[in-house]
Amino acid sequence: MSTQKTFLVISALGEDHPGLVNKLSRAILEQGCNIEDSRMTVLGGEFAAILLVEGKWNTLAKVENVLPELERTLGMTINCKRTGERSRSSDKVPYGVDVVAMDHPGIVNKLAEFFADRGINIEDMSTSTYSAAHTGTPMFAVHMTVGIPGSTHIASLREEFMDYCDGLNLDAVLEPLKM
Incomplete structure (x- = not known):
């Protein structure tokens, strides 16, 4: 019996400064979730991140609940959306x-x-x-x-x-x- 993984896609954008990756990743870890895939870069003076966070439905809910506070403390715009596993096309x-x-x-x-x-x-x-x-x-x-x-x-x-x-x-x- 295979269990379908559950994911949360998080996008974050804000003025670049040291410590953003540390604070984002810590908040996710503290809620019992894991960053499975990510893209992070500095574009102009802005830091941009897209994260695929894996966890159980209830731990993903905890991440969703801490994002508004994280958005305020980091001075970022943060959006999220639930998603499932990507279907792989073998062809x-x-x-x-x-x-x-x-x-x-x-x-x-x-x-x-x-x-x-x-x-x-x-x-x-x-x-x-x-x-x-x-x-x-x-x-x-x-x-x-x-x-x-x-x-x-x-x-x-x-x-x-x-x-x-x-x-x-x-x-x-x-x-x-x-x-």
């Missing part, structure tokens, strides 16, 4: 996508459009900007994980993606993830 093959280009508006949208038009789910994405060595040219980098349906002819998809990126003057790589 999806995880691929990594890396793109680098001179920075300009619309890169993320164009990449998202390419994959959405083909029914390919973007499962994870991170972007960053930086200055090119020697020239200082503003550059943009994207890394994403996509779930490609097993029935997809990968060589054709890769060729189509490379042609698409070439047309947009994007340097790109599409390769299987090494798990």
Whole structure:
């Protein structure tokens, strides 16, 4: 008999300062829950976190109850939502996508459009900007994980993606993830 895990997704956003991760994680631990997955980063002057917290229904309720006070003491905006386990599709093959280009508006949208038009789910994405060595040219980098349906002819998809990126003057790589 398998027991379905119960989760709480928490998003937190507020002015960055030392100790935020410590205080967030301690509040979750003190309620008897565990952070199973997370993404945390500083964007501009703001700290942003998305946490997947696992626990029994009653311990998750305790976390939900302490969030308003935590929001006040940390000076953050905190939202939460109950969720269940993610259903894993066995016919999806995880691929990594890396793109680098001179920075300009619309890169993320164009990449998202390419994959959405083909029914390919973007499962994870991170972007960053930086200055090119020697020239200082503003550059943009994207890394994403996509779930490609097993029935997809990968060589054709890769060729189509490379042609698409070439047309947009994007340097790109599409390769299987090494798990």
